[in-house]
Amino acid sequence: EPEVTQTPSHQVTQMGQEVILRCVPISNHLYFYWYRQILGQKVEFLVSFYNNEISEKSEIFDDQFSVERPDGSNFTLKIRSTKLEDSAMYFCASSASGTGANVLTFGAGSRLTVL
Amino acid sequence: GQQVMQIPQYQHVQEGEDFTTYCNSSTTLSNIQWYKQRPGGHPVFLIQLVKSGEVKKQKRLTFQFGEAKKNSSLHITATQTTDVGTYFCAGRGGTASKLTFGTGTRLQVTL
Numbered sequence: 715e716p717e718v719t720q721t722p723s724h725q726v727t728q729m730g731q732e733v734i735l736r737c738v739p740i741s742n743h744l745y746f747y748w749y750r751q752i753l754g755q756k757v758e759f760l761v762s763f764y765n766n767e768i769s770e771k772s773e774i775f776d777d778q779f780s781v782e783r784p785d786g787s788n789f790t791l792k793i794r795s796t797k798l799e800d801s802a803m804y805f806c807a808s809s810a811s812g813t814g815a816n817v818l819t820f821g822a823g824s825r826l827t828v829l
Numbered sequence: 830g831q832q833v834m835q836i837p838q839y840q841h842v843q844e845g846e847d848f849t850t851y852c853n854s855s856t857t858l859s860n861i862q863w864y865k866q867r868p869g870g871h872p873v874f875l876i877q878l879v880k881s882g883e884v885k886k887q888k889r890l891t892f893q894f895g896e897a898k899k900n901s902s903l904h905i906t907a908t909q910t911t912d913v914g915t916y917f918c919a920g921r922g923g924t925a926s927k928l929t930f931g932t933g934t935r936l937q938v939t940l
Contacts, residue, residue, distance in 0.1 A: 749930075757872060757917060757930040770927050805871055817862065818928060820871040 716740040718821035720806050726827045730795050735824045737789045737806030746789045747807040747818060748781065750774070757805065763789065796828045831856045831922045833931040841937040848908050850934035852901040852918035859921050861894050861901045862928065867914040872930075908938045 719738040727733050739746050748760040761771040763781055780792045789808075793800055803823045809816040832855040842848055852861070860879045864872035876885055878894035878901065885892045891904045901918050918931040 747928075756932045757866075757919075759927045759929060762927055772927070817874050817877060818872075819874070822871050 716819070718806055718808055718819050720804075720821035720824050722824055723822065724825040724827070726829065727796055729798060729828055733793045733796055733800075733826060735791045735793075735804050735806075735826070737791070737821055738787050739789055739806065739808030740810075740819055741787070743808035743810050743819070745769075745809045745811065745816065746781075746783070747809075748791045749805045749807060749820075750802040751805065751823075752802045760791075760804075793826075796826075798828050801826055801828045831920075831929050833918060833920055833929050835916075835918060835931040835934050837934055838932065839935045839937070841939070842908050844910060844938050844940050845907050848905040848912070848936055850903050850916050850918075850936075852903075852920075852931050854899045854920050854922070854929075856922045857898050859898075861898075862919045863892060863901075863903055864917045864919060864930075865914050866917065866933075870914075872917060905936075908936070910938050910940065912936060913938050 721736045746763045749757050750760055751757045759772050761775045761781055762769045778794045782790050803825050805823045806821045807818040809818050835850055835852050860877055862877045863875040865875055866872045876892050878892055881898050882896045883894045889906045893902045903916055905912055915933045915935045917933045919928045921928050
């Protein structure tokens with residue numbers, strides 16, 4: 715079964731450092747997403763991406779965050795200057811369509827720990 | 830903004846007992862999806878409901894979508910230890926592309 719792949723599985727960084735989280739979505743999917751989950755809490759939407767641009771973003775996704783699809787396979791989330799409160803599990807997801815009936819396939823996540 | 834709440838937050842049952850989680854949205858949803866997240870895992874899609882009043886079954890799991898399309902429920906009959914995890918409903922309001930997840934219900938099943 716096709717998978718969404720995320721790297722690294724765990725990253726530890728110092729406050730103020732830049733972090734890039736990488737994702738390889740399912741190859742024939744066109745819509746890409748980042749969600750985050752603080753330990754024990756709900757899954758929060760960050761951003762959706764289609765046709766090489768952001769289609770929707772949440773209030774969490776401020777100027778410190780950016781997304782990019784640098785080539786035909788990778789989808790990255792960059793946090794420019796990490797804060798302690800950025801510590802969370804970051805999930806990448808992809809879907810075949812962006813309409814109301816689309817189903818998200820999630821990757822295994824990248825755990826970010828900011829010290 | 831759209832808020833999706835679930836109750837209970839946590840439930841602990843003995844194997845064989847039934848379990849229900851309820852999902853309520855602050856706005857009308859175009860559809861509702863349910864995901865399961867095993868401990869230490871990622872959300873995995875279970876099912877989608879689209880029509881008002883729709884009921885779907887998957888083996889021991891029964892999913893309902895409310896008539897007003899603002900609430901949903903998941904009922905598990907005769908729980909097993911493999912049912913352990915957190916169950917999230919997730920909905921999309923109107924033409925919004927983002928899927929908003931509920932607060933989740935963590936299910937613990939013991940023998």
